[in-house]
Amino acid sequence: MTIADMVAVLNAKVLVGGDKLDTPVYTACCSDLMSDVLAFVDEKTVLITGLTNPHVVRTSEMLDLKCLVFARGKIPTDDILQSADDQGLVVLATKLTAFSACGVLYEMGLRGVPVPVQWDQEDK
């Protein structure tokens, strides 16, 4: 699956990075908590989020993410998009909610980034 396939199923607007739609994607994560994303995501993946502040793009830059998807029709300001463009990120906007966007992407074959989680006292 490529970012172009994501654009199709999300019926998405390509806000930035239209020249990189043939990039392959395998995994994604969905979060509005940038500190969680910074703590657990350690691969070049896709982030689906409802937050449109500059820190979403800066977090993506630190993690070398491939693609950002803004859910529920939200579109960040031009200066945020410009900094996404500067770092070579692909940015999409979809009218779907984050939940629905994740659902259709999962159906298409995208999977969650592997995150090791261990509860205390859990049988190994």
Place this chain on the structure above:
Amino acid sequence: MEPMYTGSYQVAKDDYTSAGHASADIKRQLKQIGVSGDVLRRVAVASYEVELNLVIHSLGGELTLNVYPDCVQLVSSDVGPGIPDLNMAMKEGYSTASEMARSMGFGAGMGLPNMKRNADDFNIESTVGVGTTITMGFHLR
């Protein structure tokens, strides 16, 4: 030993607009020096977390990058307020972040544990009323 490269960045309290610029620049400088891959990513993440902490929690401070032939060092030092209980602060989920910080996607209480996980060496010292100093080392090769 003298570092091969040094860079210093002033980070102001509550400056959410510029927060992250120092870390972006640190990442850029390191890339230019030839640091890449896993180490670059770990330095970038730890740097961003520590920079955000300066903005969110400190009264202002300084972030310093030192590059040695075999290691990258990040030092964050601020002028207060200091951390009363370091054990508590190092726990995942402990946070005193403001509403403002939370609305920007921070305040999960993940930053300090995440720095410790990403750095090869991690040291934190804090005195209430004086300030906090965090030193992180990342081995090259």
